[in-house]
Amino acid sequence: EAQLVESGGGLVQPGGSLRLSCVASGFIFKSYDMHWVRQITGKGLEWLSGIPVAGDPHYPGSVKGRFTISRENGENSLYLQIRNLRGGDTAVYYCVRRSGNSGAFDIWGQGTTVIVSS
Amino acid sequence: QSVLTQPPSTSGTPGQTVTISCSGSSSNIGGNNHVYWYQQLPGTAPKLLIYRNNQRPSGVPDRFSGSKSGTSGSLAISGLRSEDEADYYCATWDDRRSAWVFGGGTKLAVL
Numbered sequence: 130e131a132q133l134v135e136s137g138g139g140l141v142q143p144g145g146s147l148r149l150s151c152v153a154s155g156f157i158f159k160s161y162d163m164h165w166v167r168q169i170t171g172k173g174l175e176w177l178s179g180i181p182v183a184g185d186p187h188y189p190g191s192v193k194g195r196f197t198i199s200r201e202n203g204e205n206s207l208y209l210q211i212r213n214l215r216g217g218d219t220a221v222y223y224c225v226r227r228s229g230n231s232g233a234f235d236i237w238g239q240g241t242t243v244i245v246s247s
Numbered sequence: 248q249s250v251l252t253q254p255p256s257t258s259g260t261p262g263q264t265v266t267i268s269c270s271g272s273s274s275n276i277g278g279n280n281h282v283y284w285y286q287q288l289p290g291t292a293p294k295l296l297i298y299r300n301n302q303r304p305s306g307v308p309d310r311f312s313g314s315k316s317g318t319s320g321s322l323a324i325s326g327l328r329s330e331d332e333a334d335y336y337c338a339t340w341d342d343r344r345s346a347w348v349f350g351g352g353t354k355l356a357v358l
Binding site for chain 2 (some may be wrong): 164173174175176179187189190223228231232233234235237238240241
C-alpha cells in the first residue's frame with residue numbers, strides 16, 4: 130500500500146528555519162512527481178511546491194525564495210526547507226504524490242504541524 | 248481569497264442529492280484544465296474523490312460524480328449518507344499563475 134509519512138514539524142520562533150521530511154513506501158518513489166500542500170487550521174488547502182521526476186522544482190509566486198523542495202530518490206524521501214518563518218506559516222503540511230496517469234494528488238501523508246510562535 | 252470559488256457550506260438530509268459548485272476562470276478551469284475533487288473527513292488528510300473532471304478512483308462509490316462546463320466544475324453526491332459529512336475541495340492547474348489552485352472548500356452537513 131502506498132504511504133507517505135511526514136516529520137519535522139514543531140514549534141519554531143519567527144524568523145527561524147525548518148526542514149520537513151517525508152518518507153515514501155509501497156510505490157516506486159523515483160517515478161512520481163511529488164508536492165507539498167499546507168492547510169492553516171480551519172482554512173483551505175494551499176499548494177506550496179512540486180518537484181518532478183526529472184527537471185526543476187516549481188513554486189507559486191507567494192512562496193518563491195523562502196521555500197525549497199528537494200528529493201532524495203535513493204532514500205525515498207522528500208524534503209521542504211522553509212526559511213524566515215512567519216506566523217502565517219503556522220499550518221499542517223502535507224506531503225503529496227501526484228499520479229502521472231490521473232494527474233491527481235492521489236496519495237496524501239497524514240501531515241506534520243508547524244507552529245510559528247515566540 | 249481562493250482562486251476557485253466554492254460555497255462555504257451546504258447541507259442535505261439522508262438520501263438527498265447535493266451539488267457543490269467550483270467556479271474558476273479562463274486561466275484555469277476554462278483553459279482546458281481538469282477539475283479534481285478531494286474529500287476531507289474531520290481530523291484527517293484530504294482524499295482524492297474525482298479526477299479529470301468526472302473520473303472516480305477505485306473504491307469511491309458511484310454516488311459521487313463530477314462534471315465540468317466552461318469555467319466551472321461541480322460535484323454531485325446522491326443518496327446522501329451521514330458519513331459524507333466532510334469538507335470538499337476542488338482543484339485545478341492555473342496557467343496564468345503557473346500553480347495548482349484550490350477552492351476554499353465546502354463544508355457538507357448531513358442533517
